[in-house]
């Protein structure tokens with residue numbers, strides 16, 4: 001049900017944006033999708049607007065006092081605790097060091113707890129992104145890029161990036177530093193399982209995440225990556241930070257991506273390994289990309305291609321993405337996200353599987 005709430009929040013934000021644009025109000029984002037030929041719509045997972053005049057769905061009555069459990073811990077929380085923006089439930093404190101206050105609680109009212117969206121272990125959801133294991137200097141640099149207007153979404157309808165921008169604007173340098181040191185100290189481990197598949201479960205985008213459609217069923221994958229929770233309920237409403245994602249990619253995508261990533265594909269791009277490290281897990285101040293959310297990675301490449309993300313260091317990425325098409329994004333992230341990572345705490349051995357080819 002909280003999925004419905006997410007959905008309503010997204011529709012609400014959309015309506016506000018659309019109304020703002022009609023009124024010519026301030027910086028209200030336009031309501032239209034980017035029209036460029038390379039736009040990877042699947043990476044943004046924007047909920048389509050309701051048909052004109054459609055009634056807004058009523059929020060279902062919810063018992064927020066019921067206690068919930070997830071596998072692997074005896075801890076138990078109510079939905080109100082799990083979704084507490086000022087200090088959400090920490091299901092597995094043993095999986096990470098002690099969180100600094102800004103990460104655990106945020107600073108009210110302007111900065112929400114980082115652990116709400118990025119999870120206490122920094123794994124995050126495809127809608128926001130993984131922040132564990134990022135280099136400290138990169139982390140601070142990119143927060144300042146958000147703050148200084150140098151990092152915006154390539155699709156202006158991606159409203160939660162605007163929330164992130166607002167948090168960065170309100171953080172002190174000390175808070176940025178504390179958060180950067182904390183997340184850098186948490187290792188990036190297995191989180192997404194990449195599966196080549198001709199057909200995928202039907203999904204609905206809710207809160208910029210593809211959840212399995214209520215009516216069920218399968219559909220052709222097309223030239224997309226469909227990243228969806230391993231278990232919808234563990235992700236929403238339970239926000240289980242050990243329950244990862246599966247990313248369906250078209251058959252053959254991993255192999256095609258490997259060629260682009262390791263050789264640059266005869267001048268189409270530049271070998272990623274030269275800057276992101278031989279194993280793509282980062283090198284010095286350059287962030288790791290291996291084993292991270294494919295939707296997140298593709299969004300960043302498109303954001304840089306269209307110039308919405310244009311900080312000083314993003315310049316190095318411009319020639320990398322200049323000629324890439326939607327199909328290239330699909331292939332590149334299929335390979336990058338499928339790189340085996342160390343097993344997560346409480347997790348299974350990393351694996352990459354191929355099914356229903």
Ligand code: HEC
Pocket residue numbers: 102103106111112113114115116117118127128129130131134139142143160161163164167171179180287296299300
């Ligand atoms: C409301 C959800 C939300 C909260 C709370 C939140 N973030 Fe974010 N964060 C995002 C989104 C959305 C993005 C950008 C995703 C994109 O660019 O597509 C992001 C991106 C980031 C990035 C960039 C990651 C990268 O690989 O470049 C950093 C760093 C970051 N957040 C740090 C923080 C910190 C520190 C806090 C706590 C003060 C925080 N975030 C709280 C939603 C959130």
Ligand code: HEC
Pocket residue numbers: 138141142260261269270271272273274275276286287289296297298300301311312313314315316317320332336
């Ligand atoms: C010349 C060096 C260089 C090469 C080659 C390069 N990158 Fe990057 N990449 C960077 C730097 C530097 C950043 C950080 C940009 C910033 O701070 O905004 C980055 C950032 C990124 C990001 C965003 C990471 C995040 O956490 O938000 C992605 C995704 C990415 N690169 C993918 C790739 C892929 C895929 C390739 C190969 C096809 C590649 N890069 C090749 C230097 C490079």
